[in-house]
Amino acid sequence: MRPFDYQRADGLTHAGQLADADEAAYIAGGTNLLDLMKLQVETPRRLVDINKVGMREIEQTDDGGLRIGALATNTATASHDLVRRNYPVLARAILAGATQQLRNRATTGGNLCQRTRCYYFTNIDQPCNKREPGSGCGAIQGIARLHAILGTSSQCIATYPGDMAVALSALDAKVEIASESGERTVPVRDFHCLPGDTPWRDNVLEAGEIITSVVLPPPVAGRQSYRKVRERSSYAFALVSIASIVEMEGDMIARADLAFGGVAHIPWHDERLSNLLVGQAPDRKLFDKAADLLLEDAQGYGENDFKIPLARRTLHAVLSEATGVDQ
Amino acid sequence: MTETITVNETEYPIPADPRVSLLDFLRQHVGLTGTKKGCDHGQCGACTVLVNGMRINSCLSLAVMHGGDSVTTIEGLGNPENPSALQKAFVEHDGYQCGYCTPGQVCSATAMLQEIDNGWPSDASESLEGEVELTADEIRERMSGNLCRCGAYPNIVAAIRDAAKEDAA
Numbered sequence A: 001m002r003p004f005d006y007q008r009a010d011g012l013t014h015a016g017q018l019a020d021a022d023e024a025a026y027i028a029g030g031t032n033l034l035d036l037m038k039l040q041v042e043t044p045r046r047l048v049d050i051n052k053v054g055m056r057e058i059e060q061t062d063d064g065g066l067r068i069g070a071l072a073t074n075t076a077t078a079s080h081d082l083v084r085r086n087y088p089v090l091a092r093a094i095l096a097g098a099t100q101q102l103r104n105r106a107t108t109g110g111n112l113c114q115r116t117r118c119y120y121f122t123n124i125d126q127p128c129n130k131r132e133p134g135s136g137c138g139a140i141q142g143i144a145r146l147h148a149i150l151g152t153s154s155q156c157i158a159t160y161p162g163d164m165a166v167a168l169s170a171l172d173a174k175v176e177i178a179s180e181s182g183e184r185t186v187p188v189r190d191f192h193c194l195p196g197d198t199p200w201r202d203n204v205l206e207a208g209e210i211i212t213s214v215v216l217p218p219p220v221a222g223r224q225s226y227r228k229v230r231e232r233s234s235y236a237f238a239l240v241s242i243a244s245i246v247e248m249e250g251d252m253i254a255r256a257d258l259a260f261g262g263v264a265h266i267p268w269h270d271e272r273l274s275n276l277l278v279g280q281a282p283d284r285k286l287f288d289k290a291a292d293l294l295l296e297d298a299q300g301y302g303e304n305d306f307k308i309p310l311a312r313r314t315l316h317a318v319l320s321e322a323t324g325v326d327q
Numbered sequence B: 001m002t003e004t005i006t007v008n009e010t011e012y013p014i015p016a017d018p019r020v021s022l023l024d025f026l027r028q029h030v031g032l033t034g035t036k037k038g039c040d041h042g043q044c045g046a047c048t049v050l051v052n053g054m055r056i057n058s059c060l061s062l063a064v065m066h067g068g069d070s071v072t073t074i075e076g077l078g079n080p081e082n083p084s085a086l087q088k089a090f091v092e093h094d095g096y097q098c099g100y101c102t103p104g105q106v107c108s109a110t111a112m113l114q115e116i117d118n119g120w121p122s123d124a125s126e127s128l129e130g131e132v133e134l135t136a137d138e139i140r141e142r143m144s145g146n147l148c149r150c151g152a153y154p155n156i157v158a159a160i161r162d163a164a165k166e167d168a169a
Protein backbone atom coordinates (compact mmCIF):
# COMPACT_ATOMS: atom_id res chain seq x y z
CA MET A 1 0.00 0.00 0.00
CA ARG A 2 1.31 3.46 -0.89
CA PRO A 3 1.81 5.85 2.02
CA PHE A 4 -1.00 8.30 2.66
CA ASP A 5 -1.94 10.98 5.10
CA TYR A 6 -4.80 9.88 7.41
CA GLN A 7 -7.28 12.48 8.64
CA ARG A 8 -10.44 12.01 10.64
CA ALA A 9 -13.35 14.34 9.97
CA ASP A 10 -15.48 15.33 12.96
CA GLY A 11 -18.34 16.80 10.95
CA LEU A 12 -19.63 17.26 7.44
CA THR A 13 -18.01 20.67 6.89
CA HIS A 14 -14.73 19.40 8.28
CA ALA A 15 -14.89 16.41 5.92
CA GLY A 16 -15.32 18.74 2.96
CA GLN A 17 -12.37 20.87 4.06
CA LEU A 18 -10.13 17.84 4.53
CA ALA A 19 -11.13 16.40 1.17
CA ASP A 20 -10.23 19.65 -0.54
CA ALA A 21 -6.74 18.32 -1.26
CA ASP A 22 -5.07 16.65 -4.19
CA GLU A 23 -6.02 12.98 -4.51
CA ALA A 24 -8.04 12.78 -1.33
CA ALA A 25 -10.55 9.96 -0.84
CA TYR A 26 -13.27 9.45 1.74
CA ILE A 27 -13.12 6.19 3.62
CA ALA A 28 -16.25 4.68 5.19
CA GLY A 29 -16.25 0.92 5.85
CA GLY A 30 -13.08 0.60 3.80
CA THR A 31 -14.06 -2.83 2.45
CA ASN A 32 -13.70 -1.73 -1.15
CA LEU A 33 -11.21 1.11 -0.93
CA LEU A 34 -8.62 -0.73 1.20
CA ASP A 35 -8.92 -3.83 -0.96
CA LEU A 36 -8.06 -1.69 -4.01
CA MET A 37 -5.34 0.27 -2.18
CA LYS A 38 -3.55 -2.97 -1.35
CA LEU A 39 -3.55 -3.75 -5.07
CA GLN A 40 -2.41 -0.18 -5.84
CA VAL A 41 -5.45 0.23 -8.05
CA GLU A 42 -6.38 3.14 -5.80
CA THR A 43 -3.54 5.35 -4.61
CA PRO A 44 -5.02 8.26 -2.65
CA ARG A 45 -2.54 10.61 -1.00
CA ARG A 46 -4.98 11.41 1.75
CA LEU A 47 -7.70 9.34 3.41
CA VAL A 48 -10.51 11.28 5.02
CA ASP A 49 -12.19 9.01 7.57
CA ILE A 50 -15.89 9.91 7.71
CA ASN A 51 -16.89 7.37 10.37
CA LYS A 52 -17.21 10.04 13.08
CA VAL A 53 -19.30 12.39 10.94
CA GLY A 54 -22.66 10.92 12.02
CA MET A 55 -25.08 10.16 9.18
CA ARG A 56 -25.82 6.70 10.60
CA GLU A 57 -29.54 7.22 11.27
CA ILE A 58 -32.36 5.47 9.51
CA GLU A 59 -35.52 7.53 10.00
CA GLN A 60 -38.90 8.20 8.50
CA THR A 61 -39.29 11.29 6.33
CA ASP A 62 -42.22 13.72 6.63
CA ASP A 63 -43.98 12.22 3.62
CA GLY A 64 -43.75 8.66 5.00
CA GLY A 65 -40.61 7.65 3.11
CA LEU A 66 -37.35 6.56 4.70
CA ARG A 67 -34.00 8.34 4.92
CA ILE A 68 -31.01 6.02 5.28
CA GLY A 69 -27.81 7.72 6.40
CA ALA A 70 -24.72 7.33 4.20
CA LEU A 71 -22.85 5.74 7.12
CA ALA A 72 -25.62 3.32 8.11
CA THR A 73 -24.11 -0.14 7.71
CA ASN A 74 -25.63 -2.60 5.29
CA THR A 75 -26.45 -4.78 8.31
CA ALA A 76 -28.26 -1.93 10.07
CA THR A 77 -30.31 -1.24 6.94
CA ALA A 78 -31.18 -4.85 6.12
CA SER A 79 -32.21 -5.61 9.70
CA HIS A 80 -34.16 -2.38 10.25
CA ASP A 81 -37.84 -3.04 11.01
CA LEU A 82 -39.20 -0.52 8.50
CA VAL A 83 -36.91 -1.77 5.73
CA ARG A 84 -37.89 -5.39 6.35
CA ARG A 85 -41.58 -4.54 6.47
CA ASN A 86 -41.95 -1.90 3.75
CA TYR A 87 -38.97 -2.36 1.46
CA PRO A 88 -38.26 -6.10 1.44
CA VAL A 89 -36.62 -5.83 -1.99
CA LEU A 90 -33.93 -3.68 -0.39
CA ALA A 91 -33.37 -5.99 2.58
CA ARG A 92 -33.23 -8.99 0.24
CA ALA A 93 -30.77 -7.31 -2.15
CA ILE A 94 -28.41 -6.38 0.68
CA LEU A 95 -28.62 -9.85 2.24
CA ALA A 96 -27.83 -11.42 -1.14
CA GLY A 97 -24.53 -9.54 -1.28
CA ALA A 98 -21.14 -10.22 0.27
CA THR A 99 -21.06 -11.78 3.78
CA GLN A 100 -22.19 -10.81 7.25
CA GLN A 101 -18.63 -9.72 8.15
CA LEU A 102 -18.49 -7.39 5.15
CA ARG A 103 -22.04 -6.10 5.54
CA ASN A 104 -21.27 -5.21 9.15
CA ARG A 105 -18.68 -2.71 7.84
CA ALA A 106 -20.08 -1.78 4.43
CA THR A 107 -22.04 1.47 4.34
CA THR A 108 -24.78 2.93 2.16
CA GLY A 109 -22.45 5.47 0.53
CA GLY A 110 -19.56 3.07 0.05
CA ASN A 111 -21.81 0.40 -1.37
CA LEU A 112 -23.21 2.82 -3.98
CA CYS A 113 -19.67 3.84 -4.96
CA GLN A 114 -18.10 0.36 -5.01
CA ARG A 115 -15.99 -0.17 -8.08
CA THR A 116 -16.19 -2.84 -10.77
CA ARG A 117 -14.85 -6.36 -10.24
CA CYS A 118 -13.39 -6.47 -13.80
CA TYR A 119 -10.21 -8.59 -13.52
CA TYR A 120 -8.22 -6.19 -15.71
CA PHE A 121 -9.23 -3.22 -13.59
CA THR A 122 -7.93 -4.89 -10.43
CA ASN A 123 -4.62 -6.02 -11.96
CA ILE A 124 -2.25 -3.11 -12.50
CA ASP A 125 -0.17 -5.11 -14.99
CA GLN A 126 -3.10 -5.19 -17.42
CA PRO A 127 -4.45 -2.53 -19.74
CA CYS A 128 -7.62 -0.84 -18.48
CA ASN A 129 -9.19 2.41 -19.65
CA LYS A 130 -11.00 2.83 -16.37
CA ARG A 131 -7.89 2.61 -14.22
CA GLU A 132 -5.50 4.13 -16.70
CA PRO A 133 -7.27 6.17 -19.39
CA GLY A 134 -5.96 5.45 -22.87
CA SER A 135 -4.25 2.15 -21.99
CA GLY A 136 -6.93 0.08 -23.74
CA CYS A 137 -9.53 -2.37 -22.51
CA GLY A 138 -8.29 -5.85 -21.69
CA ALA A 139 -11.76 -7.33 -21.33
CA ILE A 140 -13.00 -6.67 -24.86
CA GLN A 141 -11.68 -9.78 -26.64
CA GLY A 142 -10.37 -11.00 -23.28
CA ILE A 143 -11.88 -12.67 -20.24
CA ALA A 144 -15.31 -11.14 -20.00
CA ARG A 145 -17.52 -13.55 -18.11
CA LEU A 146 -18.66 -10.96 -15.59
CA HIS A 147 -19.04 -8.19 -18.13
CA ALA A 148 -21.87 -6.07 -19.46
CA ILE A 149 -24.30 -6.77 -22.29
CA LEU A 150 -26.15 -3.45 -22.20
CA GLY A 151 -24.92 0.14 -22.55
CA THR A 152 -21.29 -0.80 -23.20
CA SER A 153 -18.85 1.34 -25.17
CA SER A 154 -15.76 0.62 -27.24
CA GLN A 155 -13.76 1.89 -24.24
CA CYS A 156 -15.18 -0.23 -21.42
CA ILE A 157 -17.60 -3.13 -20.91
CA ALA A 158 -17.38 -3.38 -17.10
CA THR A 159 -20.38 -3.94 -14.85
CA TYR A 160 -21.42 -2.16 -11.70
CA PRO A 161 -21.20 -5.14 -9.33
CA GLY A 162 -23.45 -4.11 -6.43
CA ASP A 163 -26.81 -5.50 -5.34
CA MET A 164 -28.18 -2.81 -3.01
CA ALA A 165 -28.27 -0.12 -5.72
CA VAL A 166 -30.30 -2.38 -8.02
CA ALA A 167 -33.06 -2.47 -5.41
CA LEU A 168 -32.72 1.28 -4.85
CA SER A 169 -33.19 1.81 -8.58
CA ALA A 170 -36.37 -0.29 -8.66
CA LEU A 171 -37.61 1.70 -5.65
CA ASP A 172 -36.72 4.99 -7.39
CA ALA A 173 -34.72 6.19 -4.38
CA LYS A 174 -32.81 9.50 -4.33
CA VAL A 175 -29.21 10.14 -3.35
CA GLU A 176 -28.58 13.22 -1.22
CA ILE A 177 -25.17 14.78 -1.84
CA ALA A 178 -23.36 17.62 -0.08
CA SER A 179 -20.26 19.65 -0.85
CA GLU A 180 -18.78 22.95 0.23
CA SER A 181 -20.88 24.66 -2.44
CA GLY A 182 -24.21 23.25 -1.23
CA GLU A 183 -26.48 20.27 -1.50
CA ARG A 184 -28.12 18.42 -4.34
CA THR A 185 -30.32 15.40 -4.87
CA VAL A 186 -29.85 12.88 -7.67
CA PRO A 187 -32.17 9.96 -8.42
CA VAL A 188 -30.36 6.63 -8.00
CA ARG A 189 -31.41 5.95 -11.59
CA ASP A 190 -29.18 8.86 -12.70
CA PHE A 191 -26.39 8.41 -10.16
CA HIS A 192 -24.18 5.91 -12.01
CA CYS A 193 -22.75 6.69 -15.45
CA LEU A 194 -22.48 4.65 -18.63
CA PRO A 195 -18.85 4.20 -19.69
CA GLY A 196 -19.08 6.08 -23.02
CA ASP A 197 -15.84 7.98 -23.65
CA THR A 198 -15.23 8.50 -19.93
CA PRO A 199 -14.93 4.98 -18.51
CA TRP A 200 -12.99 6.20 -15.48
CA ARG A 201 -16.14 7.87 -14.27
CA ASP A 202 -18.37 5.52 -12.27
CA ASN A 203 -20.92 8.04 -11.06
CA VAL A 204 -21.88 11.70 -11.01
CA LEU A 205 -19.99 12.64 -7.82
CA GLU A 206 -17.58 15.55 -8.31
CA ALA A 207 -14.32 15.83 -6.37
CA GLY A 208 -15.06 16.53 -2.72
CA GLU A 209 -18.76 15.75 -2.92
CA ILE A 210 -20.05 13.44 -0.22
CA ILE A 211 -23.16 11.29 -0.12
CA THR A 212 -25.10 12.16 3.03
CA SER A 213 -28.07 9.80 2.66
CA VAL A 214 -30.38 7.85 0.44
CA VAL A 215 -34.10 8.60 0.55
CA LEU A 216 -36.77 6.03 -0.23
CA PRO A 217 -40.23 7.14 -1.37
CA PRO A 218 -43.26 6.15 0.74
CA PRO A 219 -43.92 2.41 0.51
CA VAL A 220 -45.97 1.19 -2.44
CA ALA A 221 -48.30 -1.76 -2.80
CA GLY A 222 -47.22 -4.86 -4.66
CA ARG A 223 -44.93 -7.79 -4.42
CA GLN A 224 -41.24 -7.11 -4.01
CA SER A 225 -38.43 -9.50 -4.77
CA TYR A 226 -34.73 -9.64 -5.52
CA ARG A 227 -33.57 -12.52 -7.64
CA LYS A 228 -29.83 -13.00 -7.97
CA VAL A 229 -28.31 -15.55 -10.33
CA ARG A 230 -24.69 -16.34 -9.51
CA GLU A 231 -21.97 -18.96 -9.91
CA ARG A 232 -22.67 -20.43 -6.45
CA SER A 233 -25.58 -20.01 -4.12
CA SER A 234 -23.85 -17.67 -1.68
CA TYR A 235 -21.04 -15.15 -1.56
CA ALA A 236 -20.64 -14.41 -5.25
CA PHE A 237 -21.36 -11.37 -7.38
CA ALA A 238 -24.42 -11.37 -9.62
CA LEU A 239 -24.25 -12.67 -13.17
CA VAL A 240 -27.75 -11.30 -13.60
CA SER A 241 -30.04 -9.98 -10.92
CA ILE A 242 -33.50 -8.44 -10.94
CA ALA A 243 -35.12 -6.23 -8.34
CA SER A 244 -38.85 -6.10 -8.87
CA ILE A 245 -41.95 -4.46 -7.48
CA VAL A 246 -45.02 -5.83 -9.19
CA GLU A 247 -48.61 -5.07 -8.27
CA MET A 248 -51.65 -6.84 -9.69
CA GLU A 249 -55.14 -5.37 -9.89
CA GLY A 250 -57.49 -8.20 -10.65
CA ASP A 251 -56.04 -9.86 -13.74
CA MET A 252 -54.04 -6.81 -14.83
CA ILE A 253 -50.56 -5.66 -14.00
CA ALA A 254 -50.92 -2.33 -12.20
CA ARG A 255 -47.27 -1.70 -11.44
CA ALA A 256 -44.00 -3.16 -12.71
CA ASP A 257 -40.87 -1.41 -11.48
CA LEU A 258 -37.85 -3.43 -12.49
CA ALA A 259 -34.10 -2.93 -12.28
CA PHE A 260 -31.32 -5.22 -13.42
CA GLY A 261 -27.89 -5.95 -11.96
CA GLY A 262 -24.86 -7.62 -13.53
CA VAL A 263 -25.75 -6.50 -17.05
CA ALA A 264 -24.40 -2.95 -17.32
CA HIS A 265 -22.07 -0.29 -15.93
CA ILE A 266 -25.07 0.97 -13.97
CA PRO A 267 -28.04 -0.64 -12.22
CA TRP A 268 -30.10 -0.97 -15.40
CA HIS A 269 -33.57 0.56 -15.48
CA ASP A 270 -35.67 0.75 -18.61
CA GLU A 271 -38.86 2.76 -18.23
CA ARG A 272 -40.22 1.21 -21.41
CA LEU A 273 -40.69 -2.10 -19.61
CA SER A 274 -43.15 -0.60 -17.14
CA ASN A 275 -44.98 1.12 -19.94
CA LEU A 276 -45.28 -2.15 -21.83
CA LEU A 277 -46.37 -4.27 -18.85
CA VAL A 278 -48.74 -1.99 -16.95
CA GLY A 279 -52.40 -2.36 -17.89
CA GLN A 280 -51.80 -5.75 -19.52
CA ALA A 281 -52.88 -9.22 -18.53
CA PRO A 282 -49.74 -11.23 -17.81
CA ASP A 283 -48.85 -14.20 -19.98
CA ARG A 284 -45.78 -15.78 -21.52
CA LYS A 285 -46.16 -13.77 -24.72
CA LEU A 286 -46.15 -10.51 -22.81
CA PHE A 287 -43.05 -11.55 -20.84
CA ASP A 288 -41.33 -12.40 -24.13
CA LYS A 289 -42.13 -8.96 -25.46
CA ALA A 290 -40.70 -7.41 -22.31
CA ALA A 291 -37.51 -9.43 -22.70
CA ASP A 292 -37.28 -8.48 -26.39
CA LEU A 293 -37.52 -4.84 -25.44
CA LEU A 294 -34.99 -5.12 -22.61
CA LEU A 295 -32.48 -6.97 -24.76
CA GLU A 296 -33.12 -5.15 -28.06
CA ASP A 297 -29.61 -3.66 -28.10
CA ALA A 298 -27.86 -6.31 -26.00
CA GLN A 299 -24.40 -7.32 -27.16
CA GLY A 300 -22.25 -10.17 -25.88
CA TYR A 301 -18.46 -10.27 -25.90
CA GLY A 302 -17.90 -13.99 -26.26
CA GLU A 303 -17.52 -15.24 -22.72
CA ASN A 304 -20.55 -13.35 -21.50
CA ASP A 305 -22.88 -14.20 -24.41
CA PHE A 306 -24.74 -16.49 -22.02
CA LYS A 307 -26.00 -13.46 -20.10
CA ILE A 308 -28.43 -12.56 -22.90
CA PRO A 309 -30.54 -15.75 -22.65
CA LEU A 310 -29.95 -15.78 -18.89
CA ALA A 311 -31.43 -12.28 -18.52
CA ARG A 312 -34.43 -13.33 -20.62
CA ARG A 313 -35.08 -16.43 -18.53
CA THR A 314 -34.57 -14.64 -15.26
CA LEU A 315 -37.04 -11.97 -16.32
CA HIS A 316 -39.56 -14.70 -17.22
CA ALA A 317 -39.07 -16.37 -13.86
CA VAL A 318 -39.46 -13.13 -11.93
CA LEU A 319 -42.56 -12.00 -13.81
CA SER A 320 -44.24 -15.42 -13.62
CA GLU A 321 -43.67 -15.60 -9.92
CA ALA A 322 -44.84 -12.04 -9.30
CA THR A 323 -48.01 -12.32 -11.39
CA GLY A 324 -48.86 -15.94 -10.62
CA VAL A 325 -48.63 -17.04 -14.26
CA ASP A 326 -47.45 -20.60 -14.74
CA GLN A 327 -44.11 -20.74 -16.49
CA MET B 1 -4.30 12.17 24.55
CA THR B 2 -3.08 9.03 22.80
CA GLU B 3 -5.83 6.86 21.42
CA THR B 4 -5.95 3.21 22.24
CA ILE B 5 -7.67 0.06 21.06
CA THR B 6 -8.88 -2.40 23.65
CA VAL B 7 -8.06 -5.98 22.75
CA ASN B 8 -9.46 -8.72 24.98
CA GLU B 9 -9.78 -6.14 27.78
CA THR B 10 -6.24 -4.74 27.57
CA GLU B 11 -5.55 -1.34 26.01
CA TYR B 12 -2.91 -0.92 23.33
CA PRO B 13 -1.67 2.25 21.61
CA ILE B 14 -2.54 2.74 17.96
CA PRO B 15 0.44 2.30 15.63
CA ALA B 16 1.95 5.39 14.04
CA ASP B 17 1.77 4.15 10.44
CA PRO B 18 -1.85 4.49 9.28
CA ARG B 19 -1.34 1.69 6.75
CA VAL B 20 -1.34 -0.99 9.46
CA SER B 21 -4.46 -3.12 9.09
CA LEU B 22 -6.36 -4.17 12.19
CA LEU B 23 -5.19 -7.72 11.39
CA ASP B 24 -1.47 -6.82 11.28
CA PHE B 25 -1.95 -4.74 14.39
CA LEU B 26 -3.32 -7.75 16.28
CA ARG B 27 -0.70 -10.19 15.04
CA GLN B 28 2.42 -8.03 14.92
CA HIS B 29 1.88 -5.19 17.37
CA VAL B 30 -0.18 -6.90 20.05
CA GLY B 31 1.38 -10.30 19.40
CA LEU B 32 -1.88 -12.26 19.31
CA THR B 33 -1.36 -14.65 16.42
CA GLY B 34 -4.58 -16.63 16.82
CA THR B 35 -6.21 -14.39 14.23
CA LYS B 36 -5.05 -15.64 10.82
CA LYS B 37 -4.24 -14.02 7.49
CA GLY B 38 -5.57 -16.05 4.58
CA CYS B 39 -6.18 -13.75 1.64
CA ASP B 40 -5.77 -10.24 3.08
CA HIS B 41 -8.65 -9.17 0.78
CA GLY B 42 -11.89 -9.87 2.62
CA GLN B 43 -12.51 -13.14 0.82
CA CYS B 44 -11.72 -15.97 3.23
CA GLY B 45 -12.77 -14.93 6.75
CA ALA B 46 -9.65 -16.31 8.49
CA CYS B 47 -9.09 -12.83 9.99
CA THR B 48 -12.59 -12.53 11.50
CA VAL B 49 -12.65 -10.81 14.90
CA LEU B 50 -15.37 -9.13 16.93
CA VAL B 51 -15.32 -5.34 17.12
CA ASN B 52 -17.75 -4.05 19.71
CA GLY B 53 -19.47 -7.42 19.41
CA MET B 54 -19.82 -7.37 15.61
CA ARG B 55 -17.82 -9.72 13.39
CA ILE B 56 -15.69 -8.07 10.73
CA ASN B 57 -12.77 -8.95 8.47
CA SER B 58 -9.81 -7.38 10.27
CA CYS B 59 -7.75 -7.40 7.06
CA LEU B 60 -10.04 -4.84 5.41
CA SER B 61 -9.89 -2.30 8.22
CA LEU B 62 -7.17 0.06 9.39
CA ALA B 63 -6.09 -0.05 13.03
CA VAL B 64 -6.15 3.74 13.09
CA MET B 65 -9.92 3.65 12.40
CA HIS B 66 -10.53 1.73 15.64
CA GLY B 67 -9.54 4.18 18.34
CA GLY B 68 -11.80 3.56 21.35
CA ASP B 69 -13.12 0.28 19.96
CA SER B 70 -13.15 -3.00 21.83
CA VAL B 71 -11.81 -5.99 19.91
CA THR B 72 -12.30 -9.63 20.87
CA THR B 73 -10.06 -12.24 19.25
CA ILE B 74 -10.08 -16.01 19.52
CA GLU B 75 -7.76 -15.69 22.53
CA GLY B 76 -10.42 -13.58 24.24
CA LEU B 77 -13.18 -16.14 23.77
CA GLY B 78 -11.60 -18.85 25.85
CA ASN B 79 -8.50 -20.96 26.40
CA PRO B 80 -7.68 -24.67 26.60
CA GLU B 81 -8.52 -24.74 30.33
CA ASN B 82 -11.66 -22.75 29.90
CA PRO B 83 -13.00 -23.01 26.36
CA SER B 84 -16.19 -21.35 25.19
CA ALA B 85 -19.15 -23.55 24.25
CA LEU B 86 -18.30 -23.16 20.57
CA GLN B 87 -14.63 -23.92 21.07
CA LYS B 88 -15.59 -27.08 22.95
CA ALA B 89 -18.06 -28.08 20.24
CA PHE B 90 -15.45 -27.60 17.50
CA VAL B 91 -13.13 -29.96 19.37
CA GLU B 92 -15.85 -32.52 20.02
CA HIS B 93 -17.04 -32.55 16.40
CA ASP B 94 -13.63 -32.31 14.73
CA GLY B 95 -14.68 -29.01 13.19
CA TYR B 96 -11.30 -28.62 11.48
CA GLN B 97 -8.43 -30.44 9.90
CA CYS B 98 -5.40 -28.16 9.59
CA GLY B 99 -7.01 -25.61 11.91
CA TYR B 100 -5.97 -22.51 9.96
CA CYS B 101 -9.51 -21.24 9.39
CA THR B 102 -10.71 -22.26 12.85
CA PRO B 103 -10.15 -19.05 14.85
CA GLY B 104 -12.08 -17.16 12.19
CA GLN B 105 -14.80 -19.81 12.13
CA VAL B 106 -15.21 -19.69 15.90
CA CYS B 107 -15.26 -15.88 16.10
CA SER B 108 -17.71 -15.76 13.22
CA ALA B 109 -20.00 -18.39 14.74
CA THR B 110 -19.91 -16.61 18.11
CA ALA B 111 -21.27 -13.44 16.50
CA MET B 112 -23.67 -15.42 14.35
CA LEU B 113 -25.48 -16.89 17.35
CA GLN B 114 -25.92 -13.38 18.70
CA GLU B 115 -27.27 -12.17 15.32
CA ILE B 116 -29.83 -14.96 15.39
CA ASP B 117 -30.82 -13.94 18.91
CA ASN B 118 -31.28 -10.43 17.56
CA GLY B 119 -33.69 -11.83 14.96
CA TRP B 120 -31.65 -10.61 12.01
CA PRO B 121 -32.63 -12.35 8.78
CA SER B 122 -30.23 -13.88 6.26
CA ASP B 123 -30.48 -14.64 2.56
CA ALA B 124 -31.59 -18.15 3.52
CA SER B 125 -34.45 -16.99 5.77
CA GLU B 126 -37.89 -17.78 4.41
CA SER B 127 -39.39 -14.68 6.01
CA LEU B 128 -37.73 -11.37 6.82
CA GLU B 129 -39.78 -10.95 9.98
CA GLY B 130 -40.22 -14.28 11.65
CA GLU B 131 -38.06 -16.04 14.18
CA VAL B 132 -34.91 -17.49 12.70
CA GLU B 133 -34.69 -21.25 12.91
CA LEU B 134 -31.15 -22.54 13.03
CA THR B 135 -31.34 -24.98 10.11
CA ALA B 136 -28.24 -26.28 8.35
CA ASP B 137 -29.07 -23.98 5.41
CA GLU B 138 -29.19 -20.97 7.71
CA ILE B 139 -25.82 -21.89 9.22
CA ARG B 140 -24.24 -22.45 5.83
CA GLU B 141 -25.48 -19.11 4.49
CA ARG B 142 -24.54 -17.17 7.62
CA MET B 143 -21.09 -18.78 7.71
CA SER B 144 -20.43 -18.36 3.98
CA GLY B 145 -17.81 -15.70 4.71
CA ASN B 146 -15.55 -18.30 6.32
CA LEU B 147 -13.88 -20.58 3.85
CA CYS B 148 -12.22 -23.85 4.86
CA ARG B 149 -9.71 -25.20 2.39
CA CYS B 150 -9.75 -28.54 4.20
CA GLY B 151 -13.47 -28.81 3.63
CA ALA B 152 -14.38 -29.48 7.25
CA TYR B 153 -17.77 -27.87 6.60
CA PRO B 154 -20.06 -30.74 7.70
CA ASN B 155 -18.37 -30.92 11.09
CA ILE B 156 -18.30 -27.14 11.43
CA VAL B 157 -22.07 -27.07 10.89
CA ALA B 158 -22.54 -29.89 13.39
CA ALA B 159 -20.40 -28.11 15.98
CA ILE B 160 -22.35 -24.88 15.61
CA ARG B 161 -25.72 -26.66 15.86
CA ASP B 162 -24.59 -28.40 18.99
CA ALA B 163 -23.27 -25.26 20.65
CA ALA B 164 -26.43 -23.38 19.71
CA LYS B 165 -28.59 -26.05 21.34
CA GLU B 166 -26.55 -25.77 24.50
CA ASP B 167 -26.90 -22.00 24.26
CA ALA B 168 -30.67 -22.25 24.13
CA ALA B 169 -30.88 -24.81 26.95
Ligand SMILES: Cc1cc2nc3c(=O)[nH]c(=O)nc-3n(C[C@H](O)[C@H](O)[C@H](O)COP(=O)(O)OP(=O)(O)OC[C@H]3O[C@@H](n4cnc5c(N)ncnc54)[C@H](O)[C@@H]3O)c2cc1C
Binding pocket: A025, A026, A027, A028, A029, A030, A031, A032, A033, A034, A035, A050, A070, A071, A096, A097, A098, A099, A102, A105, A106, A107, A108, A109, A110, A111, A112, A113, A114, A161, A162, A163, A164, A205, A209, A210, A211, A212, A235, A236, A237, A238, B041, B042, B043
Ligand atom coordinates in the same frame (compact mmCIF):
# COMPACT_ATOMS: atom_id res chain seq x y z
C1 LIG C 1 -15.08 -10.55 -0.96
C2 LIG C 1 -16.12 -9.51 -1.23
C3 LIG C 1 -17.36 -9.88 -1.73
C4 LIG C 1 -18.33 -8.93 -2.00
N1 LIG C 1 -19.53 -9.32 -2.52
C5 LIG C 1 -20.48 -8.39 -2.81
C6 LIG C 1 -21.73 -8.74 -3.38
O1 LIG C 1 -22.02 -9.91 -3.62
N2 LIG C 1 -22.62 -7.74 -3.64
C7 LIG C 1 -22.33 -6.44 -3.37
O2 LIG C 1 -23.18 -5.59 -3.63
N3 LIG C 1 -21.17 -6.08 -2.86
C8 LIG C 1 -20.23 -7.01 -2.58
N4 LIG C 1 -19.03 -6.62 -2.06
C9 LIG C 1 -18.70 -5.21 -2.01
C10 LIG C 1 -19.14 -4.53 -0.74
O3 LIG C 1 -20.53 -4.43 -0.74
C11 LIG C 1 -18.50 -3.14 -0.75
O4 LIG C 1 -17.12 -3.31 -0.54
C12 LIG C 1 -19.05 -2.21 0.32
O5 LIG C 1 -20.44 -2.02 0.13
C13 LIG C 1 -18.35 -0.86 0.26
O6 LIG C 1 -18.77 -0.07 1.34
P1 LIG C 1 -17.71 0.62 2.31
O7 LIG C 1 -18.45 1.48 3.24
O8 LIG C 1 -16.81 -0.40 2.90
O9 LIG C 1 -16.91 1.49 1.24
P2 LIG C 1 -15.43 2.09 1.25
O10 LIG C 1 -14.48 1.01 0.87
O11 LIG C 1 -15.16 2.85 2.48
O12 LIG C 1 -15.57 3.12 0.06
C14 LIG C 1 -15.83 2.72 -1.28
C15 LIG C 1 -15.81 3.96 -2.16
O13 LIG C 1 -16.89 4.82 -1.83
C16 LIG C 1 -16.43 6.11 -1.49
N5 LIG C 1 -17.32 6.60 -0.43
C17 LIG C 1 -17.64 5.94 0.72
N6 LIG C 1 -18.57 6.63 1.41
C18 LIG C 1 -18.82 7.75 0.69
C19 LIG C 1 -19.70 8.86 0.89
N7 LIG C 1 -20.51 8.96 1.96
N8 LIG C 1 -19.70 9.84 -0.05
C20 LIG C 1 -18.91 9.75 -1.14
N9 LIG C 1 -18.08 8.72 -1.38
C21 LIG C 1 -18.04 7.73 -0.48
C22 LIG C 1 -15.00 5.92 -1.08
O14 LIG C 1 -14.24 7.09 -1.29
C23 LIG C 1 -14.56 4.79 -1.99
O15 LIG C 1 -14.22 5.29 -3.26
C24 LIG C 1 -18.06 -7.58 -1.76
C25 LIG C 1 -16.82 -7.19 -1.22
C26 LIG C 1 -15.85 -8.14 -0.95
C27 LIG C 1 -14.53 -7.71 -0.39
Ligand code: SF4
Binding pocket: A116, A118, A119, A120, A121, A127, A128, A129, A130, A131, A136, A137, A138, A139, A140, A155, A156, A157, A158, A199
Ligand atom coordinates in the same frame (compact mmCIF):
# COMPACT_ATOMS: atom_id res chain seq x y z
S1 SF4 D 1 -14.00 -3.45 -19.07
FE1 SF4 D 1 -13.60 -1.40 -18.27
S2 SF4 D 1 -12.74 -1.86 -16.26
FE2 SF4 D 1 -12.48 -3.75 -17.47
S3 SF4 D 1 -10.52 -3.60 -18.58
FE3 SF4 D 1 -12.03 -2.73 -19.92
S4 SF4 D 1 -11.88 -0.55 -19.41
FE4 SF4 D 1 -10.99 -1.61 -17.69
Ligand code: FES
Binding pocket: B036, B037, B038, B039, B040, B041, B042, B043, B044, B045, B046, B047, B048, B057, B058, B059, B060
Ligand atom coordinates in the same frame (compact mmCIF):
# COMPACT_ATOMS: atom_id res chain seq x y z
S1 FES E 1 -7.49 -12.55 5.57
FE1 FES E 1 -9.16 -11.26 5.89
S2 FES E 1 -10.73 -12.25 4.80
FE2 FES E 1 -9.00 -13.41 4.22
Ligand code: FES
Binding pocket: B095, B096, B097, B098, B099, B100, B101, B102, B147, B148, B149, B150, B151, B152
Ligand atom coordinates in the same frame (compact mmCIF):
# COMPACT_ATOMS: atom_id res chain seq x y z
S1 FES F 1 -9.38 -26.68 8.84
FE1 FES F 1 -7.91 -26.35 7.29
S2 FES F 1 -8.71 -24.57 6.35
FE2 FES F 1 -10.32 -25.12 7.63
